[in-house]
Amino acid sequence: MHVVDEWLQTIPSVWVYVLVGLVVGLESLGIPLPGEIVLVSAALLAAQGVVHPLVVGICASAGAIVGDSIGYVIGRKGGQPLFDRLGRRFPKHFGPAHIAKAEQVFHRWGMWAVFFGRFVALLRILAGPLAGALRMPYWRFAVANILGGVLWAGGTTAGVYYLGVVADKWMKNFSWAGLGVAVVFGIATTMWLKRKAAKSVAAEEEQAAATEAVGA
Template sequence: MLENFSALTDGLPPALIYLMIAALVFAEAALFFGFVLPGETAIVVGGILASQHRLSLPLLLVIAVVAAVTGDSVGYEIGRKLGPRLLTTRVMVRHESKVSKTQDMIRRRGGLAVFIGRFTALLRALMPALVGMSRMPYPKFLLFNFIGGVVWVGTFTLGGYFAGTAFEHVAKLAGQGLAVGVAVVAVAALVVWHFRKKKREEAEEAAARLEHERQETVQS
């Protein structure tokens, strides 16, 4: 498994790898890339590469935190500028029920919603723009965004780092073949869980849209 990660970045200078990770983390909320590729994928891989001494772990942590906070700040500004028009965009209409739940969370929890939202891929993409639209003061948003960013980056980057270190340790003790087999099973389980979760969320979205359309029909 680690060999596959290495192959993807073979020949790339560390500066370019840092840039790629920063771009993916930044774009998650700033450009709504979180609907397609969760940012933790990038920082987990970065942590694995740091365990191979391909990257500096402290520098990776700093770069990822800066990218996360900056990307969310751009998302916040987009929401503040667009205001209610944000809700008419395709991405917001497509995830209407999630948008409604996120808005309710912001109303009930305020800044804490920013921190909580950092740990769910869909909320990470939605939260900054919706908070900006809600007119939460930027200093308050920035405080909770920074705290959430530090905890999120630390958790997933170090998770990747220690997973990479553990893999190398298992490979030495049990042999490369067994270690690869364990890694393949773990990744397969993670993929199955991810697609089941995505399918469940899509079903919930479809049910919410049908209910919304039914209510509109009844009212008309």
């Protein structure tokens, strides 16, 4: 993600918005792209004042909703043969095991699979096309798609943005004294864990030896 963050900083802010909407939209459509990584990187840039968090959230929400809707249409028209072709071309994302697992989730949860699928990497790619292929009524898909897209995109942007702001303020107020305390605490904790682990290993060895002696 650090590489993506550095790359986004080299392009104008308007293109960051376009890129967020495009990548998230293509991923939602069914193309395996790092939509979440791009969104998180853009939200971190917003925390640094490079872009506006509200615009990032809106673009990501729009991309998620539109991409999923297009994926639904493609899945409805292509059906199972579409997933067979994708499975041969992208076995890591559309292999038979992945499709079977996603279908099982859809059959069990229905429209909620679309909603919660927005928060799961595999279902985020498959939700739209699979909902269409399984002939889910569009109005049910649309409700879950809109709610899930807005909550995922807006929530991710807001959460990462505020965490980034807090982290930035904390780093500015960070002192060498604080660093020293953190290092000492880390060393003490490591030594305590090692001592505890050594005692556990010794106790297990004694118990194993006693068991062998009884068996003999």
